[in-house]
Amino acid sequence: MSKITKFIVGRLKGCGYAFTGAMLLLKTEPSIQVQAGIAVVMTFLGFYFNITSTEWMLQIFAIGLVMSIEGLNTTIEAVADFIHPDFHNKIGFIKDVAAGAVFIAAVTAVIIGLIIYIPYIF
Ligand SMILES: Nc1ncnc2c1ncn2[C@@H]1O[C@H](COP(=O)(O)OP(=O)(O)OP(=O)(O)O)[C@@H](O)[C@H]1O
Numbered sequence: 499m500s501k502i503t504k505f506i507v508g509r510l511k512g513c514g515y516a517f518t519g520a521m522l523l524l525k526t527e528p529s530i531q532v533q534a535g536i537a538v539v540m541t542f543l544g545f546y547f548n549i550t551s552t553e554w555m556l557q558i559f560a561i562g563l564v565m566s567i568e569g570l571n572t573t574i575e576a577v578a579d580f581i582h583p584d585f586h587n588k589i590g591f592i593k594d595v596a597a598g599a600v601f602i603a604a605v606t607a608v609i610i611g612l613i614i615y616i617p618y619i620f
Contacts (some may be wrong), residue, residue: 523569529600530568537561540611547618557614560607567603571596 499507523530544557574596578589 520569523572527568527572530565530572533561533565533568537565543615547615549614549618553614556610560610564600564603564607567600571600 524534540557540561544554549557575593578592582589
């Protein structure tokens, strides 16, 4: 196999593993399932109010931001539980900070949603 073919096959395999990981998240993580449900509702609202292309981009970006950071939070929790299953203040700190990152992304997404939809509703 040539170097370039090897490179392409490696990247395609990487995409496959990443897709499997995304499916695992959706199947096993309640928080991501809730966020995916909200994403579906927001998509329906986007079509209902016929939002602009820029608003679609912001909405899709906000959804992607929250869900990807939630995925990282899940990863951090799993690593923390794996390396130290027992109670430890440092593990508590690590998990709280990771959850804080999701909170910041979620607040950002809510603000973006309000800026987009308030003018359509009122
Ligand atoms: N091993 C631990 N040591 C110290 N504090 C912990 C530990 N495990 C959990 N905590 C505390 O409990 C909180 C919740 O942790 P947990 O692992 O249950 O995450 P979660 O937010 O419920 O996530 P999920 O619902 O995705 O499992 C943490 O943010 C942390 O404050």
